[in-house]
Structures are given as structure tokens and as C-alpha cells.
Amino acid sequence: MSSRLIISRARPACSASRGASTTGVGRLANRTRSIASSRWPRSVMSLRIMHEVIRQGGKAIRRGPGCRAPSPWQRPLLLRWSTRRGRRGRSPRGTGRPCNRRLTVASSIREKPHRHMGGGSSASSREREGGQTAMPAKHMIATFRERLAADPDRIALRGRRDGGWWELTRGEVDRTVRAVAAGLIELGVAEAARVGIIGANRPEWTLADLAIQSVRAVPVPIYPTLTVSQAAYIVNDAEVDLLFVDGGRSLQMAREVAAEHRPVRVVCFDDSAALDPDLQEVRFSALVERGRSSPRSAEVDQRLDRVTPEDLLTLIYTSGTTGEPKGVMLTQANLLAAMEIHDERLPELSDADTSLCFLPLSHVFERCWTTYCLYRGLTVSYLDDPTEVIEVLQQVRPTCLCTVPRLLEKVHSAVHERMGSASAVRRGLFDWAMRVGREVAMRRNERRGVSPALSLQHAVADRLVLAKIRGVLGGRLRLVPCAGAPLSREVEEFFHAVGIHIAHGYGLTETTATVSFHDRVGYRLGTVGRPMPRVQVSIGAGDEILVKGPTVMAGYYRKPEATAEVFRDGWFCTGDAGAIDEAGCIIITGRVKDLIKTSTGKYIAPQAIEAMLTTKPPIEQAAVVGDLRKYVVALIVPSFPALEAEARRLGVTWSSPAELVGRPEMVALVQARVDEVNRELASFEQVKRFALLATPFVVEAGELTPTLKIRRAAIVAHHADLIASLYGD
Template identity: 40%
Template structure:
């Protein structure tokens, strides 16, 4: 597929990457040349059909070049998160039996070399960046391999291997980060990915003139599909953000027409808008509040597909000029819609942005489903849901509420784990997602929680913690939260505040403190957070309310292992880390 597209689009821009302070273009033709050269280099190393090649790198064009080269010769790409530890890298390389490990930089090379002694199948490490002289004969650079490929006499073999690749053959083994236990290697075939591309193409109005900004890790199936395979399939330009910290700046530079992201980013955008309004003059606040009310009214007409009254249209035009246009300029000014996935998006946040004229299309899927199962579209859109099943996918709800899915995008199984495969895939071909949800009368799916995350209190009440957590996180003061209470008498919570806002509060209240640990224990801070918790409690059933909480002095992070790569809280890790605090809530 890629080489056909490259022949079709030739001199059009496929990738944009920031080098030396400015974005540079890479055309389809240039990309095809690199892919072919690297593929020939892999053939010179003796990579056979079906061999596994691991890829440990941040997002960059070379990630795509390597991926496409691996797939084009019938080998299997095993992506690894750039945030993984040496031990995690070792596990994946060893479990997959990878012969080659491709890394991005000297930092990742050090991880690879630390993992190498316990990876018996590993023969070669290839580095994207240029590195100096190395004492390790097994290490070479990407540019060197491309040079080898450029002078290779295996052109005929390359064509044979390219033609030999079949849709039903293994393309990738993606190790799920998981929130508990060792990761499982999800086996996805070429047609799993291609079927998902075909489904998305039928329902999302994207064209060759679109441009997307990519910043979520390509090693995650959501970004690999939404920010890479789908754009490539449809001839769309892909621009790489420098990092997650520069996304706001890169949005203004690239001015994308669509972008995939996880809810955590929208939560931060939401908090930033509210903070900006709060710090504005009374007149600015009055204008925003009036505009927001107009926007909400217009949003209702849009969702209902009704023609708004002329007076409302006029008001909306004024609100757009005064407020909405400026907010949209902060995301580039051309954005037609965001796509949200990887974790549940709070309905309030989606409604908030829709009122401002920014559409977020929330979808749902898992690594095992390549990943898209359902999505909202501009044509079929409903708040509080993850949309309808994409073409060729069947969704049904099991008697216990679990979401089951069937279609050409479902994995073939877990690598070297037949028992887990049998547990996940039933005899009728349905994949058991582990998520709980309901289908409404229009076929829209609503996720209520992860089956394994459901809290069953000592009183026998079933509670979905994510719903409560999302409600709490809409408060600008609360950065992150984990609700706890399985087999307990009541619910409690670990709350991570927005530390900048907390410091601002301390300054306003004249609170002196020596460390963040001191500040979060100050009775005025605890009282402030308690008021925010109580505001949410008033919207909940009594058994769902938070009775006790602790304000933490550190953010949950990827580096400390408390978050997955899509920024979901690893409940088991956080629970163990803060076990003493949680247990203290329930001491008699």
C-alpha cells in the first residue's frame, strides 16, 4: 500500500519534522527511498520473513521509515515505548525473540546495551542518531544501514519479499502496557490494520489536503492508527510535535486540521481556558460567560441537527468574533476536529469545547482491536458516548454488561500465551474487551468502566470509579485523582492538585511553607480541596461519595510508573505506593 501511495503522491509532503529550530518537509518520494534503502539494509543483515525487529524510539520520521521497511520484507515490527525501563525493554526483546533492536538515541542505546546480555536472539542494535565511535561491534547507525542498502544487489529479493507479504500475515506484536502484571504481546496481522483504515476512511471526511499533528507515542496502537496509518492511507501530511510539552506551540506552528489526543490533554486545555478567564477583568469574564451561554445554545441545535433561529446565529457570530476565534487560534485556527481515545473523556469537557466551536470526536478501542471499534463522527455525534461501531465491526453487550467485539480488526491472539488468547477470544470470534458498557437505541456505545476496575464496596454496591474521577478532574484545581474503596465500607481518594494553582492560593492566603509536602498538609489547603470534593459529592448517590481523601505532594508520572503511556493511572501501582495512606482511611 505504501509504495503505491508514494508513486501516486510523489512530490507531495508526507512528513514535517522540526530540525534546527524549524519544520522541514519530507516528500512521499523521499520517504519511499529511505524505506527501500533501509529494507535492503535489513536484507543484507539476513532478516528473514517472519523475523521480529524491535523498535525503541520517540516519534520521528525514522520510526515510520523503519516500520515500513520491516513490514515490506515480511518481518514483524515490535514497538517499545521510549519511556520503558531497561528491564521492560529486555522483557519485550527476549519474549518476542527479536533479532534486531532499533533505537533512537544514545539514551535509548544505553537501555539496549543494558538489556542485551539477557536477550539471546539479539544480533544487532541500530541507532537513528549519529553516534561517535563505539566499542560494540553489534551497534551501527541507521544512516550506515541505508548506505549499505543503497549499494545492495538484493533488489530482486526485495521485490520478491514485498510481493510475498499477504494480508493475513503477522505485521506487529504490540505489548500492552497494562495497569497490572507483565505486558502481553498482541499479535496483529496486516489486514487488521488495513481493515481499520478502510473503516475510518468511510466515516471520517478527511482528504489529501488535511494535515495532522502527531505527538502520542507511535508505539501505542491509537496513535499508530489515528496519527500514522490512517493519514498515510489517505494521503494526509503528518507533522511531528517536538514533545508533549511543546504541543501548544507546535499547534500554532503547524495549524493542523485534525489531531488525535488523550483526555488528559483536553483536561489541561480546559483548565487553561478557565484560568485565563478567571485572571481576566470583570468585563472579560462577563463577555466570556455570555459567549459561552450562546455557544451552548448553538451546540444543542448542532447536535440535534436543527436550524438555529436567526437571532441565535447573529449572537453566535458575535461570540465567535469576541471569544471563540481567539481560543481556536490557540489550536492553530484551522482545526476541524480533535479525535479523543485511549481513556474516557468527561462529557462536561466535550460539551465545553463544543460550545466554543471545537469538536472532539470521541472513539473507543483497544490494542487488541487495531484499535478502533467505535467513534463519533461529524454526521453521527452524541455526547457521553464513544460513538457507533465503525463499518464491518459488530458490538454486543454480554449479560454481565461486558462489551464484546467482532470484526476483521480483531487480533489473532497473544504471542506465546494460548491460555490468555482462549480467555479473550470466544468460539464465536468475539473479543471480550474487559470494559463494561451499554448500547442505546441509536447504536451509540457508552462506556461505564473497566470490568476489573469496578469497585464493589463492603455493602455490595458496584461503583465505576472513572466516572467520579472524571467529575473531579473537571475542577481546575485537581490535576489527577484515583478513587479507592474495593471491599471497603466507603470510598476514598488520592488527589493530585494543580501545583501552580496551589502555590498561587498559598500566596493569596499568606501561607508560608518549606516544601510541597508541607503545603498540601496545611489545613487551609485541605479545606479548599475538601470544598471541591464536596461539590462533586452533591451530584452523586450517597454510596458513591468520597468520605476521606489525601492531597498528594507529587504528580503521577510515566517515569515513576504510575501512568500508562496514554496517561491513565495504574491503579495497582498507585495503590501499593500509597498503601499506608489508603489503609489509614479505614482504621477504626
């Protein structure tokens, strides 16, 4: 599909102070509803905003208030069933070798790191030296079982079905995991076997994950958004013989992989899916029943007794912004260490807290966060359709969740977009409340006192404005780990002012997620916080961030050369560029290999410019280009709901997105936002020309990773002629 575009030359920017920032609205979801009642604050936070906030493609599914009976595998369990209104009721009770292989990592470094920061005492740290590591004694399943046994009647997992929520207690989780594990042994799953999981977020995803680990096999998560060929690559590389899938597309993908690439057996979560026994397809419910009656259930405990800290716990394939995916090997010791070091930094969490799991479990961030929540005894609710996250936040009302900056940016944009059309009185009240919120947040962060007068103002501001904004996200949210992309200072300040702590952090699949994040007090905006306890961070040659510690991976699966390339003297080379400030906080400046070098020899971090652009309405996506060129240009995708609203206000007519982006009024609107960004950049960093695209960057075209990061090389290749025209070639 071709993209209609318009090319514009940016006006020179003067070095003025930062202008007042307004922000745009995301795409409209398929339906809108009002939040009843209160005139200003509630109207500002209407469900229209909620549905504008999220755009990930796909149609939002309207669910009715009724509930359906639980699946067969759930009937023997003590289930709690609730509708959106909170009614509750109960249903009737109803061969391989051990995988202890670790890759030896080459130790060769040409330059010594020049700046080093440790996250805690080294006395208890498990440091990598030549690939060898001192491991803790426990393994994750033993740790989970201790937690589940502590209070077996407490709710652990919640999932959606037909407009309602079904629940599993800790005791039910333990019994189901044991049953699935025994069922896997009945199916012939050997120790060290790789077992794939393809599907949307749901409790069964985690139950399968824990059951696979319980038989000393290795879970391999696969994004359900991948193409068949991409999924087949992972299945072949990891030598997967069995796949857990949900229904629909994931089931079809598994069948195509089995038919065209590698024979695999299938376990399907959905009872309504039509299975073919001839294709070795079984239902999850049948696997549970088979495991409950299995005479080999004792073998589960025998396998667990053989687990060692060096065992491979999971293979996670990185999506990669370039090149083919690599299987990251994380061990039992890696994940257990990750749990322990988070305990030291998150003492405020308790089993009274709840989390919403809405980022893909196939990604290390959500999977590790959800694992940690269960490890700490929190209740986790699973969302299978991320386009409905704002609506579901109203139902679940979590106290914490992990997210990516895009969600926060869209909430921030939607609020400011709405306030842009409010009356002067309402805008004034909003601005005053935000100033008070920022002042209180700053004083608390700096451990300064809040005067009685300011406290009184804050109480009024909170009642009239701030609490209403928190209400958009359920009203109880207080902790939000955020990572995956740059987060603008403006957005971060906004949420802290509202009263939600954004634990902005940094991590990679290769480091079992977290390397650093903001503490509740003493955080520094513009950084990604201090390193975790027992995690050491250095800055090496070319300002590359280097990491060492107990959470660093064992290596890349079946890729010893690639493993050797990323380790130097025991340090993992992240490929990210950055610095460490005087307070020991990490500052990310970009990707080492993603830096743009202009023809004049200047180095530019495109991700930082893209992050600035996408905070300006109506800009939704941006890709900055300029390698070996004399100046920087950008490909910009606007938020079409915001663009259309502005067009209607100006009386502009259009018949298609391609025609809309070509209208001079729309170009001028985006030009003004680009100029705002340029005023904050050095002259050689400024976007001199840009093109508006009528179609967004998408995963399916290879322009985004499954975690929605820019694949710059693919975008440049797809739009080569357009980019050439921006340079007058």
C-alpha cells in the same frame, strides 16, 4: 521518596443540581512567553497558558530559529527545509519462514450476549468464526506505494531539527523506505523476524516501520519510557534480534539489553550519537546508503509478492494495568480493514489536511492514526517532545490530531482558570460567547436550523472569543479523535462550542484501535459513539463489552491460554463494562475487573469518579479506593502551580510541596471541589475521605501505565498505610 499528606473527612453532600464548574491549571512548563497584541482574547490565550497546559515531566527545550544541514541519509533526497518562519530551500539532490501463523481461538461462552449492535452491513464484513477469517487481497505496503506514487512531490512527513523543520515528499518516502528495506536484507533480517523500534516520535520511526514491513518482517514498538527490565521482557518474549533506536536513553537501553539479556544489533537514528562498531551498532544514514547500493534491492519486491493477508504485521505489547505485558498480534488484514472502515466514517479528510503526531508511536492509537493519515495522503508532522505540544501547534497549525482527554482537560482548565481572574466584563463576554457556541453546536448536531439572528451572534462570538481559543491550538484544528480515558461532558461541550469536533471514541490494541467514535453530526455526549462499519458490538454477562469484526486481533503472541480466555463464540471480550443506548451508541461504565464492590454489596466504577475529580481545579490526579470497604476514599494529587497561585492569593506561606498540601486553606480548597463532585454522585459512590499527596503518580514508580492510566493495585500497595488511616484502621 515519602509523600507529605493531609487527611480530610469529606462533608456530607446534598442532592443539589450541578454547580458552576471552574477548572484548574496544569503545571508550569519551564518558560513562558506572551502572545503579543490584542488585549483580552489574546491575553487570555497567552503562551503562559500554553505552557501550563502540558505536564508530562522533562524540561522543555528552547530551540533557536536557525537550521542545520540535513543528516547524511537525507542529502541525496529532494529535501525541503523550513524554519519556524516558513523559509524554504532545497538541499542538493543528491533467513526465516513466512509469518502466516494465526492462533486458533477457543470458542466457549457460558452466557449469550443480550444486546448487539453492528456498525454496518454484514455482507462485506470479515467475521471471526473459530479463529478463521476471510481476508482482503491487498496488503498495507502495496496500498502505501499506490498513495505515494499518486503525487510524488507532495509533502508527506515533517520532522524537527535545531529549531527548524525538514520535510520529505511522498516520492522521497518511497525511495527511503525501499533503501532501508534493502539495507535490512543486507543485515540478514529474515521474513517473519521481529525488529524492535525504541524512540521518540520522528519521521525515521515511520520510515523504519514501513521498511520492516516491506521485507515481511514484524515491527515491535517499545516505549522509550520503559525500564531496561521491562524492555528486555519484550525483546526476549518477541525474540527481537535488531533494534532501531534514537540516541541518548534509548541507545543506552539497547546496550544494556544486549549486555544483560539478549544479544541485539542496533540501528541508531541520530547521526550525532557515538556508536561502537564492536557492539554491532550502525547509523540509520549508513543503512540507507547501504540499501541504495545493494544488489539485493529486487528481493524487497520479491518478499512483498509473498505477503498474505494473514501475515503478522506487528506485535504491540499492551502496557496493562495488571499483570505482565502481552504481545497483541495484528495482521495485514487487521490494519487494512481498519483503514477501510475509517474511510467510511471520515470522508471529510483529504490530502489538504495535516496532522500532528505527538502521542507516543509505541501506542496503537497514535500509530494507527498516523498510519491512516499517511494512507489518506495527509501531511504528518512529528513532535519528539510532547511537553511542547501547544507551542508546536502554533507552528504546524494542523487541521487534525489524535489525543487523550488529559490535553483537552488542561486546555479547558487553563482557559477557565484564566477567566476566573478576569474582570467582570471580560468574564461576561466569555460566558456569553460560550453560550452562543454551545447553542449553535447543539443545533447543528441535532440537524436543526440556525436562525439568522443566532448566526450573527455566533459570528461576533467567534471573532471576539471562540477563534482566539482555537488559536491556542493553531487556529485550524477541526477534527480531534480522542480516546484512552473518560472525557467529561463539560470538557466535550466546551470544545464543540469553540468549533472543534471531538471525535470521542473507544478502542483497544486488540481491536486495531477504533471500535467506535462520534460522528460529526448526531453524536451523543456521554457516549463513545456508534460502532465502526463491519464492527459488531454486544453486551455480555456482567455488562462486558464484546467485539467481533475484521479488526480484531489474531491473538496474544505465544500465549494460547490467554488468547482463549478473551474469546467466546468468536467474540472478543474487552474487559470493559458498558451499555448500548437506544441510538446504538456505546456507553463505557468502567472496567469489569476494576469495579469496586463495597462491604455493603454496592458496585462502583472508580474511573468515572476519578474523571469527575480531575476536572475540578486544583485536582490533577486521583485514585479512588473502596473495594470491600464501607465507603469510598481518594488519594488526590493537586496541580501545584494552581495550588501555589491560590496560596499566594490567600497569603499562605510554605517551603515545600509537602508543607503546602498540609495547609488548612489548601485542604479546604480541595474539599470544596470534592464536595462539588459528591453532589453529582449517589450516596454510596461519594468520596467520604481523601488524602492530598505531595508527589504525583508516575510511570517510573509503576503507578501509571506508559499511556498514563492508573495502576490501582500498585497505588494501593504503595500507599497501604495511608489508605488504612483513611479508614481508621
